[in-house]
Amino acid sequence: xxxxxxxxxxxxxxxxxxxxxxxxxxxxxxxxxxxxxxxxxxxxxxxxxxxxxxxxxxxxxxxxxxxxxxxxxxxxxxxxxxxxxxxxxxxxxxxxxxxxxxxxxxxxxxxxxxxxxxxxxxxxxxxxxxxxxxxxxxxxxxxxxxxxxxxxxxxxxxxxxxxxxxxxxxxxxxxxxxxxxxxxxxxxxxxxxxxxxxxxxxxxxxxxxxxxxxxxxxxxxxxxxxxxxxxxxxxxxxxxxxxxxxxxxxxxxxxxxxxxxxxxxxxxxxxxxxxxxxxxxxxxxxxxxxxxxxxxxxxxxxxxxxxxxxxxxxxxxxxxxxxxxxxxxxxxxxxxxxxxxxxxxxxxxxxxxxxxxxxxxxxxxxxxxxxxxxxxxxxxxxxxxxxxxxxxxxxxxxxxxxxxxxxxxxxxxxxxxxxxxxxxxxxxxxxxxxxxxxxxxxxxxxxxxxxxxxxxxxxxxxxxxxxxxxxxxxxxxxxxxxxxxxxxxxxxxxxxxxxxxxxxxxxxxxxxxxxxxxxxxxxxxxxxxxxxxxxxxxxxxxxxxxxxxxxxxxxxxxxxxxxxxxxxxxxxxxxxxxxxxxxxxxxxxxxxxxxxxxxxxxxxxxxxxxxxxxxxxxxxxxxxxxxxxxxxxxxxxxxxxxxxxxxxxxxxxxxxxxxxxxxxxxxxxxxxxxxxxxxxxxxxxxxxxxxxxxxxxxxxxxxxxxxxxxxxxxxxxxxxxxxxxxxxxxxxxxxxxxxxxxxxxxxxxxxxxxxxxxxxxxxxxxxxxxxxxxxxxxxxxxxxxxxxxxxxxxxxxxxxxxxxxxxxxxxxxxxxxxxxxxxxxxxxxxxxxxxxxxxxxxxxxxxxxxxxxxxxxxxxxxxxxxxxxxxxxxxxxxxxxx
Numbered sequence: 001x002x003x004x005x006x007x008x009x010x011x012x013x014x015x016x017x018x019x020x021x022x023x024x025x026x027x028x029x030x031x032x033x034x035x036x037x038x039x040x041x042x043x044x045x046x047x048x049x050x051x052x053x054x055x056x057x058x059x060x061x062x063x064x065x066x067x068x069x070x071x072x073x074x075x076x077x078x079x080x081x082x083x084x085x086x087x088x089x090x091x092x093x094x095x096x097x098x099x100x101x102x103x104x105x106x107x108x109x110x111x112x113x114x115x116x117x118x119x120x121x122x123x124x125x126x127x128x129x130x131x132x133x134x135x136x137x138x139x140x141x142x143x144x145x146x147x148x149x150x151x152x153x154x155x156x157x158x159x160x161x162x163x164x165x166x167x168x169x170x171x172x173x174x175x176x177x178x179x180x181x182x183x184x185x186x187x188x189x190x191x192x193x194x195x196x197x198x199x200x201x202x203x204x205x206x207x208x209x210x211x212x213x214x215x216x217x218x219x220x221x222x223x224x225x226x227x228x229x230x231x232x233x234x235x236x237x238x239x240x241x242x243x244x245x246x247x248x249x250x251x252x253x254x255x256x257x258x259x260x261x262x263x264x265x266x267x268x269x270x271x272x273x274x275x276x277x278x279x280x281x282x283x284x285x286x287x288x289x290x291x292x293x294x295x296x297x298x299x300x301x302x303x304x305x306x307x308x309x310x311x312x313x314x315x316x317x318x319x320x321x322x323x324x325x326x327x328x329x330x331x332x333x334x335x336x337x338x339x340x341x342x343x344x345x346x347x348x349x350x351x352x353x354x355x356x357x358x359x360x361x362x363x364x365x366x367x368x369x370x371x372x373x374x375x376x377x378x379x380x381x382x383x384x385x386x387x388x389x390x391x392x393x394x395x396x397x398x399x400x401x402x403x404x405x406x407x408x409x410x411x412x413x414x415x416x417x418x419x420x421x422x423x424x425x426x427x428x429x430x431x432x433x434x435x436x437x438x439x440x441x442x443x444x445x446x447x448x449x450x451x452x453x454x455x456x457x458x459x460x461x462x463x464x465x466x467x468x469x470x471x472x473x474x475x476x477x478x479x480x481x482x483x484x485x486x487x488x489x490x491x492x493x494x495x496x497x498x499x500x501x502x503x504x505x506x507x508x509x510x511x512x513x514x515x516x517x518x519x520x521x522x523x524x525x526x527x528x529x530x531x532x533x534x535x536x537x538x539x540x541x542x543x544x545x546x547x548x549x550x551x552x553x554x555x556x557x558x559x560x561x562x563x564x565x566x567x568x569x570x571x572x573x574x575x576x577x578x579x580x581x582x583x584x585x586x587x588x589x590x591x592x593x594x595x596x597x598x599x600x601x602x603x604x605x606x607x608x609x610x611x612x613x614x615x616x617x618x619x620x621x622x623x624x625x626x627x628x629x630x631x632x633x634x635x636x637x638x639x640x641x642x643x644x645x646x647x648x649x650x651x652x653x654x655x656x657x658x659x660x661x662x663x664x665x666x667x668x669x670x671x672x673x674x675x676x677x678x679x680x681x682x683x684x685x686x687x688x689x690x691x692x693x694x695x696x697x698x699x700x701x702x703x704x705x706x707x708x709x710x711x712x713x714x715x716x717x718x719x720x721x722x723x724x725x726x727x728x729x730x731x732x733x734x735x736x737x738x739x740x741x742x743x744x745x746x747x748x749x750x751x752x753x754x755x756x757x758x759x760x761x762x763x764x765x766x767x768x769x770x771x772x773x774x775x776x777x778x779x780x781x782x783x784x785x786x787x788x789x790x791x792x793x794x795x796x797x798x799x800x801x802x803x804x805x806x807x808x809x810x811x812x813x814x815x816x817x818x819x820x821x822x823x824x825x826x827x828x829x830x831x832x833x834x835x836x837x838x839x840x841x842x843x844x845x846x847x848x849x850x851x852x853x854x855x856x857x858x859x860x861x862x863x864x865x866x867x868x869x870x871x872x873x874x875x876x877x878x879x880x881x882x
Contacts, residue, residue, distance in 0.1 A: 020100045021123040021547070022375060022408070027298075028331040030088045031105045033148075034074045039219040039244070042075055043212055046201065050076045050178075053199040054146075057168060058192050059178040060185070063203040066241025069180045070150055072206070077178075083145045085109045089154040091297070096120040096588065098160050099130070102147075111145050112137045121547035121587035124410055126163060130588065132847035135167045141174035152181040161186035170847055207238030216240075220247035275348060286316050290337070291353070294345035295360045295383075297376075298336045306367040307360050358384045369393050375408065378415060387419045391427035396462040398501065400469045401511040403434045404476075405551050406589040413438065426452040430469050437476050440632075449473050464500035471497060472512060475519035479526075482633040482666025487523035491516055514540050514552035522559055526633050528671040530563050547587045554583040558597035562638060566672055568739030570605045570777040577601040596625035600638040607645050608741055610780040615646050617858055633666040637673040640664070644680045649781060653684040660684070679707035682715060683785070691718040706732060706742050713749045722756040725749065740773040745782045747773070752789055760793070767793050771807075780807055822863055822881065829856040834873045834882050 019025055050073070053059030061069045077084045087105045089098070099120050106112045117133045120126040138145065155161060165187045168177050179185055192198035208216065210230040217224050224232075232246065279287055285308075292307040293299045304313035317335055320327040328336050337345065349357060361384035368377035369389075374397050381390030394400055394412070402408045416431050429452035436445035449470060456466050471494035478486035494516050498506060506512070521536030540556035543549055557580035565573035577598040584592065603618035619642060631639060644659035660680045664673065678697055685694035694715040709732050713725035729750050751766035767790070774782070783790055822830065825846075832842045839857070843850045861867060864875045876882045 020104075021096045021119075021121050024373075024375075025332065026101065026104050027334065029329055030090070030101060031086060031108055033077055033084070033086045034070055034150075036071055036075050036078075039216070039247070040071055040075065041212060041216045041219060043072070046072055046205065047076055047079075049199070049201055049205065053178060054144075054176060056192075056197045056199045057172050057175065057177060058187075058197060059176070059199040059201070060189070061178065061180045061201040061206075062184065063182065063201075063206040066239060067203060067206040068240030069201075069206060072201075073148055073150070073178060073180050077146065077148055080146060082143055083109055083111055085111060085145060085147045086150065087148070088150040089152050091154045093155055093160065094124045095126045095157070095159050095163060096123040098155065099126045099134075099163070102149075103134070106145075106147075109145075111141075118586075121550075122406065122589050123408065125588040125590065127585060127588035128166075128849060129585075131163055131167050132170070135170035135847065138167070138171035138174040144174050144176050146176045146178060148178040148180065150180040152179045152185055153183045155185075158186050170844075206240065208233055208240060208243055209238070213238070213243055216243055217247050217250075220244075220251055222247055222250055275344065279345070279348075285310065285312060286320070289313060289316055290320075291345055291349045292356075292360055294337060294342050294349055295357055295380075296336075296364060298330055298334050300333050300335070302371075303364060303367050306363050362386050362389070365389060365393075374399060375411075378412070382415050382418060385420075387423035387428055388425045391416070391419070391423065391425060391431045395427040395430055395469050396465050398465055398468065398505045398509045398512055400430060400434055401472060401509060401515050403431075403438060404515060405511045405548060406584070406592065409438070424451075426456045426466055429455075430466060430473065433473050434469075437473060437480070440480055442477050442480050445473065445477055449477070462501075464497055465505070468494055468497045468501060468512070472516055472519075475516050475523075479519040479522045480632050482523065482526045482664075482668055482670065484523040484527040484529065484668065486667075487520045491520045509548070510543060510546070511548045511552060514543055514549045514556075518552045518555050518559075521556060522632065522634055525559055525563060526637075526666065526670050526673075527668055530567070533563060534560065545583075547589070550584045550587045550589055551592050554580045554592060554595065555597070557583060558595075558601065559634065561601045562597060562634070564739075565601050565604055565741070567737065568742030570608055570739070570741055570779065572739075573601050574605045577605075592625065596622045596631075597635055597638060599625065600635070600642050604638070604642045604645065607642065607649055608781045609778050610649070610784060611862060612646065612649055614858060614862055615642075615649075617855070619643060619646065633664050633670065633673075636664045637670065637677075641673070641676050641680065644677075644684075648680060648684055648687065649784075651687075653687045656680060656684045675708045679711040682711040686711075686715060686718055691715050694718070706738070706746060710745045710749050713753065717749070717752055717756060720756075722753040725753045726757070729753070740777045740779050741782075744770045744774045744779055745785075748782055748786045748790070751793070752786065755789055755793065764793055775806060778806060783807060822860065823856075826856050826860050826863070827881070829853060830860050830872065830876055830881065833857075833860075833869055834876070 050059065050061075061073055063069050074086075077086065085102075085105045085108075087102050090101075093101075100123075103112070103114065103117060103119065107114055112134070116137050118127070118130045120130060149155075149164075155164075164177075168175060168187075179187075189198060210226050210233050213229040213233050214224055214226055217229065232243070279290060282290070289304055289308050293304050296303065296307075299307075301314035301317060304317065305311050317327060321329055321335070328338060330336055336342075346357075361380045365377045365380035365384060365386065366389070368374075368380060374393065377393055378390050381387075381393060403412050413435060416435060419428060419431065429448045433445040433448035433452065436442075436448065452466070453470055456463050456470070471490045474490035475487050475494070478484070478490060494513075498513075517536045517540045521533045521540070524530075524533035524536060537556040537560050540549070540552050541560070543553070545553065557576050561573045561576035561580060564576060580598040581595060584590075584595070599618045599622035603615045603622065606612070606615035606618060619639075622639065640659055640661075640663070644656045647653075647659055648656035660677050662677065681697040682694040685691070685697060695712070709728055713728050716722075716725040716728065729746060732746070747766050747770040751763040751770065754760070754766060755763040770782075774780070828846060829842055832845060837845065839850055839853050843853045846853070857869075860872055864872050866872045866875050873882065
């Protein structure tokens with residue numbers, strides 16, 4: 001297929017063997033084709049109908065609960081001679097879990113290996129590139145695979161349905177998808193119907209005919225005339241479950257035909273029948289167990305015993321399973337109730353035993369907590385309304401950092417949003433503080449945090465774990481308020497407390513220490529203590545990679561990139577920023593503060609290279625990663641300075657002044673933020689022709705900052721004072737380890753001062769050095785800011801040769817002369833551009849998003865120095881690129 005191999009490269013993530021993204025073992029029962037009971041009736045007309053599905057990409061078997069969908073498809077699938085992959089969907093399945101299970105099912109059937117596709121590490125999201133790799137792998141198969149998604153109605157969110165449709169659309173001809181569902185799935189079925197590529201088995205098709213009903217009842221040992229069966233079919237609508245329930249009841253009756261007639265006339269709902277003929281026929285102990293476990297999504301004999309207070313769950317469950325009495329085995333001694341049966345039992349429990357349900361949830365939560373199933377324990381604790389237990393379990397497990405890491409953050413936030421204000425335990429206050437910090441509400445967070453700290457010693461079930469959580473939250477608050485001293489104090493406290501908590505908990509939660517160090521390093525960065533910041537942030541980057549630490553690692557890489565930028569090393573900064581942006585992408589995690597800083601660094605680098613359209617695009621990307629006004633001081637400063645620098649480069653001095661207007665509040669002053677802000681304000685006033693105002697703007701800036709000194713010297717030069725300008729530059733301390741983005745502006749101002757002082761030879765020598773340093777980093781902006789004197793010097797000596805090919809174009813300095821080499825993906829986009837394909841068509845052909853195509857188009861336009869598609873194609877042909 002055209003373009004099938006052009007999927008955006010992304011390194012697949014290797015799954016942890018045998019567990020899903022939440023660390024829970026896979027349930028093998030969800031991969032097994034259900035067994036057909038001896039009383040199953042094969043219906044040839046439906047088998048032939050399903051056979052048509054082998055010629056279409058999509059088959060949908062859509063019918064009511066109990067219509068016989070699953071057994072019908074299971075029997076058909078078992079008869080196929082090609083590969084069949086079966087997956088039973090789960091209730092409330094999030095995208096990450098859904099695709100993790102489907103990929104595991106494919107792997108079990110040897111259809112695709114994990115290394116070919118990857119693994120969604122986040123339970124809530126899945127990377128689009130992973131889906132593209134899956135589609136490519138399936139499309140390349142010589143022999144199509146049949147994938148059955150049973151109980152697809154449980155997939156209620158539109159995200160999974162959209163992703164399934166994406167894979168289906170691009171995996172042809174290697175995939176035949178069969179959806180078994182109670183409801184119409186959220187897929188564009190009208191398109192498949194219009195194209196004749198959909199095979200449908202609807203509820204009306206599934207209904208038993210009188211003749212089939214006779215055959216079904218015969219398998220239950222019951223003889224019924226066609227006329228009597230016709231009446232029963234009319235009454236039940238040919239519903240398979242209803243017919244089977246009738247058969248089960250009639251088997252126990254002395255007169256089967258009379259029993260069937262009584263069922264027809266006397267029962268109006270399945271619930272009545274299930275309660276009377278299934279539940280109430282069980283022994284009292286079995287009835288009690290079934291009612292109690294109905295509050296659980298899944299259960300083991302040990303958990304069931306906890307809810308009943310007895311020890312007989314295992315033999316009861318084995319017998320129920322043997323009887324096929326609506327109890328299904330999930331493997332590894334775990335079970336679940338048939339969903340319809342469970343729903344009916346829960347309603348009956350409320351009616352017959354009011355008030356028992358919360359107590360059952362509480363018992364389940366405690367057992368699950370002791371057994372190490374924290375997510376389920378939290379869910380049942382919340383369902384019980386026991387918020388002290390639920391908050392305490394989260395804090396005692398050292399899992400409070402998960403509110404910030406993106407893995408379970410959304411689910412935990414939603415769960416604890418229901419916590420009542422009456423719950424005032426230290427753990428509950430810590431959870432409230434953490435939730436406030438996620439919204440950057442520091443004052444509210446500190447109120448809850450300090451209340452927790454005052455009561456920890458007396459009330460916390462595990463004071464060391466709670467105090468370690470306090471240290472994490474204190475460090476987070478210190479970062480948000482620009483308080484490095486408080487961050488250091490919190491880090492010292494954390495190091496002391498780590499010896500008092502079980503080592504296994506620290507190993508299970510590497511995100512806690514990674515978050516602590518990230519907050520500490522960011523606070524040091526704000527204070528201008530770059531080496532201390534590097535030490536803390538490097539330690540985070542050095543920790544083992546994984547989904548739990550992906551967000552802290554991303555933020556640390558982004559801030560290390562910012563330090564490199566502030567030190568003047570553009571290439572280093574850009575590489576680290578790009579590495580940061582891919583850190584969470586491989587796990588399918590959402591954009592974070594680290595994503596925003598990474599985009600800001602790349603935007604700042606683009607400004608220095610005079611790639612202004614790219615800089616604006618990246619600024620917009622940064623804005624999409626967070627809400628302005630909720631930034632920490634480092635991010636806020638980066639956003640303001642980059643925006644102001646871009647506006648100044650665009651020639652809009654008033655907008656630059658507005659963007660640089662101080663709005664950041666912090667406990668300590670950041671020397672680099674203050675110095676660079678003053679330098680931009682000064683440059684804006686100089687651009688407007690107001691050197692005196694420019695000088696005044698620098699009075700409050702730190703006088704040891706190179707950016708401040710350079711702009712001060714430029715202001716002096718604008719006022720006609722080259723001597724004092726040189727003296728100011730000479731007084732600067734040596735910039736050990738500074739990169740070209742720091743040293744080149746100073747060299748250019750020095751060269752200008754020498755020229756104004758009547759020493760053009762020295763000026764040319766200094767300019768030559770500046771060109772040599774800047775060329776390595778493609779640093780153009782300082783030369784453009786320097787003014788026309790640079791052109792005069794370039795045209796009078798050897799420096800001109802150093803500028804050709806990357807700085808000069810003819811006799812001015814608008815941008816680069818030589819076209820940069822296109823990346824492989826940019827060339828792919830260019831080829832399709834020449835074929836007059838739209839942006840959406842290119843995205844579909846390359847299996848990438850429309851936004852990704854737009855990004856590549858911007859790169860193509862920039863590198864070819866054009867603004868339109870037709871010009872890009874024309875220019876590419878002139879250069880022999882097409």
